[in-house]
Amino acid sequence: MKATVHVTLKNGVLDPQGKAVQSALGGLGFAGVEEVRQGKVIELTLAETDPEAARASVEKMCRELLANTVIEDYRVDIEG
Amino acid sequence: MKATVHVTLKNGVLDPQGKAVQSALGGLGFAGVEEVRQGKVIELTLAETDPEAARASVEKMCRELLANTVIEDYRVDIEG
């Protein structure tokens, strides 16, 4: 079973990478890029076959390791 | 208009981060994590209002800056 975790910076937390990407895009001539935020996507392959159990376990992974909840939000998607 | 870009390592390319996360999860007692791959997600806010034009422009950004196409694949999603 596959799980995908999106980890993104909370609103209001500065994002040095996003800002740098935004200014680099401007430098390359892309106009109208109003904001860029960069996050992580973590794809997990799990032995677990029950979607609910998988979700619970991955949510726990997020809280314990995958996200730093001081500055980051996360979202878990479970696919068949 | 918002665009989301997923940048992931190509199949077969070593993912040292994913590997380290996998073993850390094991250390935290999460059993049955068979593989972990880590990628980036980049969220762009664009002035552009036409979905097709936005997609074309973001695809170009991916080729020129956002993805390293030697080792990475990318996927562009455009939302309203």
Add this chain to the structure above:
Amino acid sequence: MTEPTPDVIAAHGLNEPEYAEVLNILGRAPNLVELGIFSVMWSEHCSYKSSKKWLKTLPTTAPWVICGPGENAGVVDIGDGQAAVFKMESHNHPSFIEPYQGAATGVGGILRDVFTMGARPVANLNALRFGSPDHPKTRHLVAGVVAGIGGYGNCVGVPTVGGEVNFHPAYNGNILVNAMTVGVAPADRIFYSAAAGVGNPVVYVGSKTGRDGIHGATMASAEFNEDSQEKRPTVQVGDPFTEKLLIEACLELMATDAIVAIQDMGAAGLTSSSFEMASKGGMGVELALDQVPMRETGMTPYELMLSESQERMLMVLKPGREDTARGIFEKWGLDFAIIGRLTDSGRMVLTWHGETVADLPIDPLAQASPEYDRPWVDTPAPAPLDEAALPAHPTWDAALATLIASPDVASRRWIWEQYDHMVMGDTVQRPGGDAAVVRLHGSNRGLALTTDCTPRYCRAHPESGGAQAVAEAYRNLSAVGARPLAVTDNMNFGNPEKPEIMGQFVGACRGMAAACEALEFPVVSGNVSLYNETAGEPILPTPAIGGLGVLEDVERMATIDLKAPGQALVLLGGPEDPEAGWLGQSLYLREVLGREDGPPPPVDLAAERRAGALVRELIAGGACDTCHDVSDGGLLVAVAEMCLAGNLGAELSLGTVQAQFGEDQGRYVVAVPAADAEALIARAAEAGVVARRIGTSGGESLTLAGQPGTLALDRLRALHEDWLPTYMDGSTPSAPDSQE
């Protein structure tokens, strides 16, 4: 398996005579696995088939050499029961394709060559050549390569303490990334690669094997496999974290007596490591390839033998020590697998789930690889420079302003600030001087390290260029007060099948050999990188030299910064005539007058040796702690660098353009208390070294006696420091305004 078709043979880089030799050795057609093995073992990279004949002419011995070329790295005795282990290696092509990973894995590879021999790596250096700053790819390549070198070295915790960078359009399509590692080991605890002991286990440790960097031939051979999409070769990605663990685990195991032989898996991975170990020890090997730790499913014996996955080692253990070794590697979280045994058959037998998939004689592959005496022609001697025909010279201060901010002279701070150059707590001379100095841990002794080559000289006259590269390394070590001990080299050239390129190689070897001989500065390790061409355009011949020297007391060390006002600046070294100076191939000619011509400066090896000995005597004796050798840009640039480093001005008397900017060799500028200047000059005369006072330190600007113009230090500093960061920021570098 079917016999390989001519296409497949060609795709494996074997020409007709070479394939005929394969048939002759085997007495049958090879299968694909075997063909792949021949192909990598006989590649230029592994076999040195074009260069061997000439490499043999380099001097490789001295009383302090413990191990010369032929092992993973060279080893020299540095006193006190310790040995330095060092080598330089190229990662040119991968770095052009993917600058970050290419450069990073280059650093990883050279580190392994050094700790394989039992040495703890203590310093990294890197010699880089990029295309013209105007070329659209250059900025991206510089950024990626520098980040990659830093990314790997910083993470493994080995300081990156030095290197060199040149820019030239000849590298537009083919950059050079040469990485050097220096390690330290007890002199009586060096580990070698010769396998021994029938029945001894062959052990694989480190990372798992994936399909990384498999020989380009895999593509062509895809017709032998279904689902070729999945089996596409991939770029190697470095994992410095695993490398760090591998260093610690290997050194921990080396402290026991479990290891018979050890070899890193570098280029051509499992193939070359297993063949080299077996061949050196005169052994046979049986490997069960299904036992190799694999990162992906569906891998084939062909892929396992050719993969260039990083951070892996092969070892032969003493019988019964498997559990000790396994315990150590498991503690560090690394893979450990017994994949085979040594035999006395002299053959490499590879099995896959019990079935033999290759059976090859070892020596014919490893030792009877092709050796070519490629035709070569000498590079024609350049016409002498007609100085009378040169365009008008600008004023000295305008010329200096241009030079100090030119791509080959401008400060490299932007680069080395991205390298952790202090970790390990022994960097007593940081980047920015003539040579980096790292203290030998727990003592007051030190190693001085440098890399050098002036490719524009090498192109104009390969023989003097080769000699000059060695001499400059010798000089940079002497300038900090270190006794030069030995060098490693990285020979970067174009296509050796072209006689004029082969002639460059031969010329450079001749010059290097002469210089190494005369300076008692032997070559103990090195690497050759050929075929550095794009669309038929070769790079400049670039025999990069990595030099290593030893300092008995790091408190008696010189640095380039002027330390006090009122000191006498004394030039040691020729020419006799204070008005004379060698402008041929100088940076002044190129950057200020816009021409690249004339012969390069000749190298007088006897004078070089005398001047080096004198400088070392002065520094070790405490007579002088400020010294800088004169190289790119000539005397004014050298003094300007001393002023900037010390934040102190100087007044000089240098009458002519030749004296100001000539690039005569074998020279040093030293600063001594004014009262000592005469005695110093007298001592130099005794030592047979031309010497004269050229000025005095002091003030906040650089001035020339009797000539108009002045350069304030602040302005000089801005010119020197701003070029690279400004260039990397992407804005147009400001052209230095010539007059104020």
Add this chain to the structure above:
Amino acid sequence: MRAAVIVFPGSNCDRDVAVSLRAATGHDPIMHWHADTELPKVDLIVLPGGFSHGDYLRSGAMAAHAPVMREVKARADQGVAVLGICNGFQVLTECGLLPGVLMRNQSLRFICRDVFLRVEATDTPFTAHYAPDQVIRVPVAHHDGNYFADPATLDLLEGEGRVAFRYTDADGTASAAANPNGSRRNIAGVLSANRRVLGLMPHPERLADPLLGGTDGAPLFSALAESLAA
């Protein structure tokens, strides 16, 4: 004073800090492997610099969950002094012993160079040998040293005098130009509420020996040796 240096996989300044501790105390610290939960009784715990777990995922994140860290937190709660340098600071924020987080440098580049710091708090076991507002020169070497916390947290830290060091220029002015990494309010080091836990990005152990070019880092170790003397 007895000190333990925790060694994580990928630590690489463990030996460097041990050298400085030895110079200050006259004896070697205990080098303690992260997987070993039996931490001996010590007066000081040091989390050294380096790249624990390769700095993968987030710097310090995986080390923060090392088996020994539960014990480190317990000791910190009991008032044992804990010093986190560079990667050690990142571990301290990840495990919650210090507030905030260390983000990617504003330049996105790794930076290794000497910086100037103003000593903002001298009433701690770490900083007692510095004078108030003293400006010291110490190197940084990091990719993720950009200190971030929300304004309320920053105000709290300032209000409680828990900013230990700030990046400044040579005369002690905390200017933007003197900030090497984009840290909020030029913060280079912070203290816990009980002032017994210090995390800082700069490396005092790298300039604590005249041969390395300076000794401004040495008073931090001598202060620890004195204030934690058994």
